[in-house]
Amino acid sequence: MKIMELTELYNQGKKAMLAADYGFFIQGVETGWVLKNNRTVMDSYALRQRAINGPETADTKTTVLEETLLAPVIMSAMTMPIPAMAQNGLFKVSRALKRAGSMMWTGSPMPKELSELVCKGAPHIQSVKCYADREKILRKIEHCREAGVRWVGIEVDTGQGTKVHDRIIASDCRPPSLDFLRKVRDMTPGKLVFKRVLSKEDAALSLEAGADAVMVSNHGAHTIDYLPHPLQVLPEISRVIRGxxxxxVDGGFRRGTDVFKALALGADLVGLGRPVLYGLAADGEEGVFQVINQITLELKRVMVMTGVDCIEKITPDCLLKLGGQ
Ligand SMILES: Cc1cc2nc3c(=O)[nH]c(=O)nc-3n(C[C@H](O)[C@H](O)[C@H](O)COP(=O)(O)O)c2cc1C
Structure with missing residues (x-):
């Protein structure tokens, strides 16, 4: 069996998706600035090589919110368009993520097979949107509880004007109040992640509402133009969260080097959206496994070359900020 390397997997998967009806999902909002900026920011850092007295190997394992993963890399919230891309697509993705020691995060619509995914597949997170109908949110959280979901993600932005080019795909959402988020906290068994926090103010309110973690995310360029890349706001958010x-974080992370940069700048876990879809479109379950596995192996090589033998030792000193960015 021929194993495709990452660039080939991505190219093949992207081509297949753009040729299909659901291809528009992988494009960006309006002018496409967010997608361009994602890459520009990531490319504005180089790695500081440390060779002498360096480790011979490195351990990519990490434990976050009591979940141990082979590397700090998980799937970002997505359900659409996986069932349309492959028969039993959600199960294929879940099995691949489990084999790679990773985690699955599903979004909207909530999969009808949620409890089966939770019980048979990779550790699972389910997102709930901030619907204007607050009872609907509480019903969805109750459904997560019944399905045995251990982590729930609440999407704190409203996705207003969500569109991909000119296709409006927004749900009927309303901004959450601090009181409502506290209620969601009380209702949610297990861990609660606040998704799409992009400012120090929202980070402070997330802490106040009792979030177990925040996901810094520009929603993969699916809401409005000119939202920053997570690495651009990570310093102000880290100063508020203080460990x-x-x-x-998620948004544009594609390689082990990208993941390394996020960890160096203070992230604990990195989410991948489109790469999981590209892997599935290019080579089914094996393709998804290869995406996570190759990123994990690349991360390990980068750690050895930068002189760190475990995730906790990756610090800002491992990076070089390039001029002019
Ligand atoms: C096809 C598709 C569907 C998505 N659906 C959701 C969703 O239901 N809920 C959510 O919070 N984010 C959703 N997202 C955003 C992702 O969770 C994630 O933030 C983003 O894709 C990360 O950027 P990347 O694709 O460049 O890795 C979706 C993204 C894509 C590409």
Whole structure:
């Protein structure tokens, strides 16, 4: 069996998706600035090589919110368009993530097979949108509890004007109040992650509402143009969080080197959206496994070359900020 390396997997998967009806999901909002900026920010850091007295190997394992993963890399919230891309697509993705020692995060719509995914597949997170109908949110959280979901993600932004080019795909959402988020906290068994926090103010309110973790995310360029990349706001958010809860990031992370940069700048976990879809489109379950596995192996090589033998030792000193960015 020929194993495709990451660039080939991504190219093949992207081509297949763009040729299909659901291809528009992988594009960006309006002018496409967010997608461009994601890459520009990531490319504005280089790695500081440390060779002498360096470790011979490195351990990519990490434990976050009591879940041990082979590397700090998980799938970001997505359900659409996985069932349309492959028969039993959600199960294929879940099995691949489990084999790779990772975690699955599903979004909207909530999969009808949620409890089966939770019980047979990779550790599972389920997102709930901030619907204007607050009872609907509480019903969805109750459904997560019944399905045995251990982590729930509440999407604190409203996705207003969500569109991909000119296709409006927004749900009917309303901004949450601090009181409502506290209620969600009380209702949610297990861990509660606040997704799409992009400012120090929202980070402070997330702490106040009792979040177990925040996911710093520009929603993969699916809401409005000119939202920053998570690495651009990570410093202000880290200053507020001060290590009290883990910080997750997603948006444009594609390689082990990208993941390393996020960890160096203070993230605890990195989410991948489109790469999981590309892996599935290019080579089914094996493709998804290869995406996570190759990123994990690349991260390990980068750690050895930068002189760190475990995740906790990756610090800002491992990076070089390039000029002019
Ligand atoms: C097809 C697709 C569907 C998505 N659905 C959701 C969703 O239901 N809920 C959510 O919070 N984010 C959703 N997202 C955003 C992702 O969770 C994630 O934030 C983003 O894709 C990360 O960027 P990346 O694709 O560049 O890795 C979706 C993204 C894509 C590409």
């Amino acid at each position: 009290r809860i883990p910080i997750f």
